[in-house]
Amino acid sequence: MIEPITLTLLAHDSFTPSDGIFDAFTAATGIRVSVVTGGDAGELVTKAVLTAGNPEGDILWGVDNTLLSRAIDADVFSPYQSKNLSSLDPASAGGIHGNEVTPVDTGDVCINYDIAFYAEQNLTPPLTLRALTSSSYRNQLVIPSPLSSSPGLAFFLATVVEFGEDGWQEYWKQLRANGVLVVDGWTEAYTVEFSGSSGKGDRPLVVSYASSPPAEVLFSNPPISDAPTAVASLTCFRQIEYVGILRGTKHESEARLLVDYLTDVAFQGDLPLTQFVYPVNVNVVLPEAFTKYSLRPENPLTMEPSVIAQHRTAWLDEWTQIVLR
């Protein structure tokens, strides 16, 4: 009897698909899947770069566009063009010229605001990045640091796209003068300092995801029907997550089958309600619970992975000097 092949899928800690999601894959191919999670996307890429060519697993889930170039430059992946590529959202699938990775989901990092706060104050919530420097919103914004947080970095990149490589510095000076609060990570920003969520902090504006308002509804106790928070759609930066076959795997052809499965309708349809991200497969019908409160920005800000990789360290050094010192 031949020992069935088990593929190891490496992923970040937020990879939480439904139980038994790989059963159909195993039934169809005879290949088992073992999910190994550890750390955030940054740690994932750091480790993948160190072990390039002699990987810890067969497939890597969760490199995003802010980290992608680092991984590609280190020759971490073995290229593969998925047979589902034509069904994937072209906006997300573009830019990967060597087919090193395949997009799997997208999410938008946006300013979230506390609806009740602005209703009580009779104030319009800030709808653009520019508005955040207005004195009406003094001491209202809390953000996770781009040095230690992935949504924090996405928000920073949004400002670079919006105000240009030479303009963001001035914007951040104004933001600092306007009392922006920088905290370590998303958890402290959203669950402690933000007034619209469980922590009941005193800042009505926070950097979070476009999918945070539906999560507030779905996971509220007792159940509520309207989200207490909303998203400023013009402030969004699109994060794209990718999956790639790790160069050096002993199961290259099986790993390709898994990439196809991960981009197929069945798996993609599981993503919205388990991980609160948008699938990239255009054939997926989004569940109502997800679409009802979530907002999909029409023209999110975004940036080429190669540009991010090229400037990231210098920008963050400069940002640190402007905002933290």
Added chain:
Amino acid sequence: MSTSRSPYRASAPALALFPALAIAVFVIWPLANIFSRALSWDAISRLSRNSSIHQVLWFSTWQALASTLITLLVATPTTYILARYRFVGKRMLLALVTIPFVLPTVVVGAAFLAVLPNSMHRSLAAILIAHTYFNIAVVVRMVGRRWEQISPLLTDAAATLGASPLRTFRTVTLPILATSIRSAAAVIFLLCFTSYGIIRILGGPSRATLEVEIYTRAVQLGDLPGAAVLSLFQLVILAIAMWWWIQPTPGANNLARIQMYATVPRTVRQRLVVYVVGTATAIVISVPLVMVFVRSVTTGSGVSLKAWRMILGNHATGLGTRPPLAAFWTSLQFAITTACLAGVFGLAAAGAIAYGNRRIGQLEALVMLPLATSAVTLGLGLLITFDSGITDLRSRWIMIPIAHSLVALPVVVRVILPVIRSVPQGVRDAAATLGATPWQMWMTIDRSLITRAWVMSLAFAGAISLGEFGASSFLTRRTSATLPTEIARLLGRPGDLVQTQAFVLASLLIVFIAVSLFAVDGLRPDRVAT
């Protein structure tokens, strides 16, 4: 009293071999690998001239010194009543003050953010308070163990010579405690210098220790050479601190026998001190813990047990369908394995240090090495060291308990070593005259005296594993989450219910740790036969 040769000296090298080998294989070799791959003169000169690195170095050092000093001062009254008096609830209090030491930083960080006023979020004060909170147990246990062995007649003698209580404390008690205070200070300094989670959660993004900077460089900026240089700096600084720590003090181990002098408080004043200090300690330690429970039942509109029902019913934790109690079992398995590994290696190491000559005694500093090593750097080192053939341990289950054991080893050694050292030589001599071989002597004399301390150290190792979040969260990948990582994952998600579930798991972790520590202190004898 002369120090006679240990009858076990011959076995010391063999005992030392295993723990030394383990540290060489799982710490020194991986570090050497990562250093040889990433270190460069270029990076060293680049970073040693970088002024923001100077700031980081300076901040790491002085916040660790300040934390150590404050902890020593704050812990003194509590250590005093626990060492000198017997009172109702003493064991409970001892277990209580130990809970923070083994709690994961995610839980303590979240609890402090909930307890502290907003104005103290991301402040230096928050860091110092949290460091003190974590490390009170180190003083209570390490200094208290010595303090309870000081005969009250000795301080009586000072009084009959005209010394006031304060003067007696300064001229008699303090000098006798000096060695234990220095040991405790060294451990606290080490832990605070390498502090990571507390600095990030409570200190905010503008404050960084070396460990935080190493993480930022390695993970966020992809500057591995820079991270390697900084871990080398850290290692050198802490090696100097450890060298200072192992310098023996004359007359330090002149304990002829283990005798504990805790008494029932007699005078009104003594009762008042015990009552006030005991109550204050219990309140201060409990407030953040109670806040975790409060948060586990608080929702947007009042009190609800829904999160408890979901977790205890093992329902999906909101996002994903990972059964929440699975983390509980995973943690338990890791804890038991860690207790076994650290227990065996720790006993061997402590035996070698106590019985061996001076050179083998240096093992005492070596076992502290895992605490002085940057967790991130060690994790990356392990990753490129154990990566092929049968040594490909990277995704193996055993890697986590090994990592936990490295962290627990210094604590296990610190718990057993003083007890091994205080076994009276006279009793062994008596056994020898009765014809006992060294092995029979050890089995009949030492073993019975050491067993309690050893079992206690096992429980400590288990508790450390249960709460371990720092090093191992980076060391390797997991096929299944532990309680601390699951708590961190849930805290990182939006939604009332998810957040309260995180606090439910944290509450369970606290209860779990409290029960095991309370069981340990139940083992602790109030008085050993002399």
Added chain:
Amino acid sequence: MLHVDNISVMLGATEIFHQLSLDLATGEVVSVVGPSGSGKTTLLRAIAGLQPLVSGRIFVSERDVTGIPTYRRGIGMVFQDNQLFSHLSVFDNIAYSLRIKNTLKATRQRQVDDMLRLVGLAGFGKRSTTELSGGEAKRVAVARSLAAEPEVLLLDEPLTGLDGELHRRLLEDLSVLLRERGTTVVHVTHDHAEACELSNRIVDIRTLSH
């Protein structure tokens, strides 16, 4: 000099003695004898202020010291097992009370040397207390207490545990020393012969209570 007036002491629920009285003239050496467990050590601790009283008063040189803490009573005590400070040298043990009084360094040096000669341990100053024999340790303990120049000195079984020749020599030395210095001493022992040699007066503790 010392006036113990109707003191009662309880240890837990047990009454150790009831309304005990004892008077000593200046320079008098009194031995209190009695079987073990009769409360001899407790009596000394009560006089020194180390054991709270249930009732009664204690006077030293007409001064009521009942509520005064041990360290301000001017009463010295040699403990049964010496209680030398093992973290200090022999010299520093004897100099302990002199340091508290802020005695000048030169004076202190001379006084300690005198004390060491007096107890027959000249040249022992630098030694560690852990290297001393039983008899030597006792001599250091006596010297340490005498250096403080107490108004009353309490000796708790000072010679118990020393045997034969050593016992005899130390007893002689102690007897001469105390008489020469004219120290007022309460000495407790279970050994009648020792009491006879050392003291002016011998009392049985059981006769002191009402």
